[in-house]
Structures are given as structure tokens and as C-alpha cells.
Amino acid sequence: MLIVAQNSGLVPTLADDVSASEKAMMRQQWKREKDEHKIEVIRWIRERGERRQELRLWQMEREMREDDRARWKKQVEAERLEWWRTVNQEREAWKQEVEAERRDWWVKESHERDKWRRQEAADREKWARDEEEWTRRREEEEQYRKEVEHRRQGVWWSEPWKNKGCYSSGIQAYSAHLFDIPDDLNWLDVCMDMPIQIEGRWFDKPDKCERDETHVWGTWMIGEPGCALYWDRIHYMGCSAGQSGMKRYRARLMNLHKGDDWDKMCSTTPANILGVHYDRPTVCIDEGRTGIWDYPDSSCH
Structure with a gap:
């Protein structure tokens, strides 16, 4: 009991030179300070809670702003893509329109050019016919004049x-x-x-x-x-005898009429042999009314 009373300040100890009243006042002051500290701690806890709440609100607002910004960026990107797609579509439509107009112009121009060329060709043909007709009439008139003159x-x-x-x-x-x-x-x-x-x-x-x-x-x-005469099938006879570098071909003359001089007819009938044009055969022989042609060929020696 004595120890409790000493610790409580009711009974002074031997080592303690502070009075009991002073200790009581000090304990009251400590209690007030402790109470004030508790109040201060409670206020600090409350303020910390408020700061945390404000931080959470600020964080939520930040997240909302980030979301808004992401949505805005997405919207802007979508609008940009839509604008670019529209521009490309319009550009492609314009290119197709220009190409169609160019093709139409080219077709029209080609038709006009062809029409002009046909007209020019027709005009040239008409001029040629008119000139030919004029020349023919002039010649006929001259011939008629001569005939009249001679008849006179x-x-x-x-x-x-x-x-x-x-x-x-x-x-x-x-x-x-x-x-x-x-x-x-x-x-x-x-x-x-x-x-x-x-x-x-x-x-x-x-x-x-x-x-x-x-x-x-x-x-x-x-x-x-x-x-007009023509040659029957042309036959290859081999290399020409006695002529180096020559092949020989023969064919029978066709479409001769009674009374024709076959030798003259043969010597005036042309032929094409291996792409080479001949005005007449090299020689005509009466045997079978045949024409003979010598064709240059280095393989014949």
C-alpha cells in the first residue's frame, strides 16, 4: 500500500524531494498533454484519412482523364483513318473519273481521227477519180477531135x-x-x-x-x-546439168487456147519459185508445153 501510495504521489519517497502537490500538478499537466496528444493524433489520423480520400479521388480523376484521353486519341485516330479512307476513295473516284474522261476523249479523238483519215482518203480517192475522169474525158475529147479531123x-x-x-x-x-x-x-x-x-x-x-x-x-x-495463163504444180528436178550452183524446176503451162502461140505464151507467163519472181521461164520446151527455171543454190556443184 505504501509503494502504491508513493507511485501515486500521495506519499512522498525518501529519494523524492518534489512535493506531492507539485507531482499532482505535473501529472495533471501530463494528462492534459496526453489528452491533447490523443486529440492531435485523432486529428492527424482524420486528416490522413481525408488526404488518402483526396488522393483516391485525385487518382480516380486521373484515371478518368487518362480514359478520356485514350478515348479521345482513339476517336481522333478513327476520325483520321475515316478521313484518310474518304480522301483515298475520293482520290480513287477522281482518278477513275479522269481516266474514264481520258479514255472517252481518246476514243472520241480516235474516232474523229479515223473519220478524218477516212474522209481524207475518200477525198483523195475522189480527187484521183475526178482527175482520172478528167484525164479520160480530155483524152477522149482529143481522140474524138482527131477522129473527126481524120474523118474530115x-x-x-x-x-x-x-x-x-x-x-x-x-x-x-x-x-x-x-x-x-x-x-x-x-x-x-x-x-x-x-x-x-x-x-x-x-x-x-x-x-x-x-x-x-x-x-x-x-x-x-x-x-x-x-x-491469162498459169503454171501447174512446179516440180524439183535436181541440180542443173552442166551449170554449177543452179537447181532446176519445171512446170506445165495451163489454160492454153486453140490458136495460141504456146512458145510466146510460155515465154510471157510469170512464176514465183521459193519466193523469187520470174517474169518468164529460163527456157520453154515443146515437150508437154513445159517451162524450165534455173534457181541459184550453192549446194549444187
């Missing part, structure tokens, strides 16, 4: 006749007698300057004029499809 002098052609057989390949000869040539005129000059109409065509002069004791006549060489 009494010179005239008989009705022309077709000579027997063809003259050469693709050529038919026509002849006519020339009558009433004045004695004071040269028969050849008159004949070679006397026009005639044969098969509906006017000819300014004969190809040749001839005479005998009784008649003067002119002869005209006129192209005629019925006189």
Missing part, C-alpha cells in the same frame, strides 16, 4: 476484129484496117495518130501499124483475163 480528111478505121488466139499471157491482139488515106499523107504517120474505140474503150493510137500491097492495118495489145 476521109480516113477511117474498119470494125476491129479479135486476132486468132491470144497474143501473149493475159494479152489479146485486136486489128483494124485503115481506109481512105490521102495520097499526100504518110500512111505510117496517119496510122500512128488515129484513135479508135474497141470494146467500149478509146485508144489513142495502135501499138503497131503494118501494110501490104492492098491494106494498111493497126494492131492493139489489150489486156484480157481470158488470155
